[in-house]
Amino acid sequence: MRGIMRVPFIKMHGLGNDFVVLDSRNQPLPPVDARKAAALADRRTGIGCDQLVLMENSAIADFRMRIFNPDGSEVGACGNASRAVALLYGQACTIETGGGVIEAQLADAGIAVNMGLPRFDWDIIPLAYAMDTLSMPVGWEELENPVAVNVGNPHVVFFVSDTDAVELDRLGPVIENDPLFPERVNVNVATVTDRGAMRLRVWERGAGLTRACGTGACASAIAAMRRGLVDRSVAVTLPGGTLTIAWGEDGTITMTGPATESFRGDFEWDALA
Structure with a gap:
């Protein structure tokens, strides 16, 4: 009989934008898909959060961060989550994200994150067709x-x-x-x-x-x-x-603000799907 797998999590928030953080750097986890992410994010039957955040090992940064929305979709960047995982890391760090590598430092006002360069090209946004992105005619x-x-x-x-x-x-x-x-x-x-x-x-x-x-x-x-x-x-x-x-x-853009750890717990992996 297969044993029950219990997985630790950390509940955090940045200005009320809340996250369930799973750290798989030292404890490998089964693959997280859209269904699992949505189940964990559900506020009635799961743990509940605005985003599920995974911390993983990285070959190009101190660690990798993956972000899932409550509908199960995966996104490339989240500024509040970046501050949260940097707080967990506890020191200046580089973070690999789907939107590129970003840098974070501890600051007097919380966590300062270098979010990289903004892009304004219509095909990078992306838009369906070319137009002026400074004043879109829509x-x-x-x-x-x-x-x-x-x-x-x-x-x-x-x-x-x-x-x-x-x-x-x-x-x-x-x-x-x-x-x-x-x-x-x-x-x-x-x-x-x-x-x-x-x-x-x-x-x-x-x-x-x-x-x-x-x-x-x-x-x-x-x-x-x-x-x-x-x-x-x-x-x-x-x-x-x-x-x-x-x-x-x-x-480059620097975003500075607080991040807070709310509580820690664990859950049965197969119970939420």
């Missing part, structure tokens, strides 16, 4: 002329007078699944309050409304900087809290 009801940015995953950013007035729970999934975005897209609505601050809400691809989205904060800050609305360092306040986003002279 709209969905009152949300018009967004900026498109790829920061390891695809984002569109709409600048509005009041983020709270937008029915993002209704328009978010419509835009996310529009044929214009062949890999779907994260939807951001941002309000600039002064040269150094902005407010943001995010509909996250494959996850829905979220209290915080690190890559969304990066994408929205870069979009505002490209349009000349804010300075090269800006505080981005989301429903869960504030991140500081800086766009360096070398072109």
Whole structure:
């Protein structure tokens, strides 16, 4: 009779964007597929989280991070999860992700993560066809002329007078699944309050409304900087809290903010499927 496999997990969050972290660097795990990821993320029958995060060994960085949404889809980048795994690592580190290798350091304000270079080419976002990504000639009801940015995953950013007035729970999934975005897209609505601050809400691809989205904060800050609305360092306040986003002279984005370990536990691997 095969023994029961119990797997340890760590529950973490960054500004309320919560994760179940599985560390397979020293304890190999069976393959994680979309069904397993969705089962673990389910808040009623699983552990519950916005994203499942796997820490794995890497040949090109200190470790590899893989990220799964609650619908089972795998994504290339997650800023809040990057800070969480860097906190677990406990020192400066490089992290291999689906969007490239990123760097993280412990900072006074939490964890500072170098998210790499933003991309603006329409075919890298990607979009279904060529257009100006700084002011896209498209709209969905009152949300018009967004900026498109790829920061390891695809984002569109709409600048509005009041983020709270937008029915993002209704328009978010419509835009996310529009044929214009062949890999779907994260939807951001941002309000600039002064040269150094902005407010943001995010509909996250494959996850829905979220209290915080690190890559969304990066994408929205870069979009505002490209349009000349804010300075090269800006505080981005989301429903869960504030991140500081800086766009360096070398072109890379640095995101700084907190990460928190909530609790630890274990579960029976075959019980969640």
